[in-house]
Amino acid sequence: MFIASQSKGAFRSSAYRVSCAFLCSTLSEYACYQFDQDIAVSKVESGKYVGTPSDAWSIKDSPNGGYIMAMAINAAKQCIDKPDPMSVTGYYVSKTDENVPMNMDVEIIGQAKSSVTAMVSCYLWIIE
Numbered sequence: 001m002f003i004a005s006q007s008k009g010a011f012r013s014s015a016y017r018v019s020c021a022f023l024c025s026t027l028s029e030y031a032c033y034q035f036d037q038d039i040a041v042s043k044v045e046s047g048k049y050v051g052t053p054s055d056a057w058s059i060k061d062s063p064n065g066g067y068i069m070a071m072a073i074n075a076a077k078q079c080i081d082k083p084d085p086m087s088v089t090g091y092y093v094s095k096t097d098e099n100v101p102m103n104m105d106v107e108i109i110g111q112a113k114s115s116v117t118a119m120v121s122c123y124l125w126i127i128e
Helices: 034-038 065-077
Strands: 016-023 042-045 048-051 084-092 102-111 115-124
Touching (some): 048 065
Antiparallel strands (some): 016 084, 016 115, 102 115
């Protein structure tokens, strides 16, 4: 969902593919608002996270794209020592379901002295 100006990325999973670039900046206080709680993700293993999109940020029966992007950014921030993204780009190739766990795989695809580029793949595992 986010990409540095010199990096390229495309979604390859059933839901989205995200690439992200972070620049050095000062850390800000992390306030605990409802939105912060709803974008929370849990670490499964190194580079793998899971979060459940809330229906509080939905349009009809699908979570808002910016909300899903915020969840992906939150997962990426846990893998990168740079606190703020400098650029964000997202591609949505399928609808996301509310209240269904979403898996996020974070992959570092580039690193420089003052920036890091990472890609986050978000996908759902639905057992019917």
